[in-house]
Amino acid sequence: MELSNKQITVIFKALCDENRVQIFRILQHGELCACHLLEELHLSQPTLSHHMKVLCDSGLVVGRKEGKWMHYSISQEGAKVAMDCLKEITVVTENDCKCCNNQ
Amino acid sequence: MELSNKQITVIFKALCDENRVQIFRILQHGELCACHLLEELHLSQPTLSHHMKVLCDSGLVVGRKEGKWMHYSISQEGAKVAMDCLKEITVVTENDCKCCNNQ
DNA sequence: CACACACATAGAAAAAAGTCAATATGTTTT
C-alpha cells in the first residue's frame, strides 16, 4: 500500500489521546451518535466534534449522517489498514548489527 | 492484558511523529546505534535522543548499551503488544445502533 | 416561517510536544 510517514502519523494520532481511546471503548458497543457519546465524556460539544474529526481522518472511525444526527462507528476496514501498517512498519528484514564496533 | 487508556496512548505516540516513523524504517534494516541513526536524519543529537526515549517508552523499540554506544532495534514483543492492543481497541462487540431515532 | 435541536467551525487561550544550543555523564583511549 506504501503509506507515507505523514499518512502513518495521521492514522495513529487516533490513539494518542486518552479521550479518543475512551471513544473507541464506547463505540465498541456499537454505532452511536455524537450526542450520546457526549453524555459519556467530560468534554464540551465542540471538543468532541474536534476529536471525531481526528478519528475520521485516521480512517479508524466512520461517520454516517442521518437527518440532524451523526452516527459514528469503528471501521473494520480502517482497523485493517492500521493493522497492516503497524505490521509493515515493525517488521525487520535483517537482524545483524552493521554498526560501530561490530565491524 | 487490560491496558489503561493512558498506556495505550504511550504505545501509539511512537507512530505520531514523522521523524519517529522514519526511524522505524531505518531500524527495519537491523539494529543500529544512535550515531548512525543520526547520520540519516536531519535532527540534532539531543532531539534524536528525545525521540529514542519516546520510542523506548512505547515498548516498540529497545535499546542495548554496549560501551559508549546505544544500539537500538525494533522489538517484536513490543510490536505484538501494540498489535494486540490495536486489535482489542477496534473490535466491535455489538453492531446494532441503539441510538437516537433508532428507538 | 420561526424555533429548537444536533453538529461544525472560528478564534483564542492553555497545555503538550518537538527542537536546538549548552552542558553533564559515562566510557574508552592515549
Add this chain to the structure above:
DNA sequence: AAAACATATTGACTTTTTTCTATGTGTGTG
C-alpha cells in the same frame, strides 16, 4: 589522569494539539 567520544539531560523557544466560548449551518417541528 586527561582527552576524546557517544549519548543523556537541561532549559529556552517554537510549533502543534487540546480545550473552551461564541457563532454558524443544516435539519426537523410547532
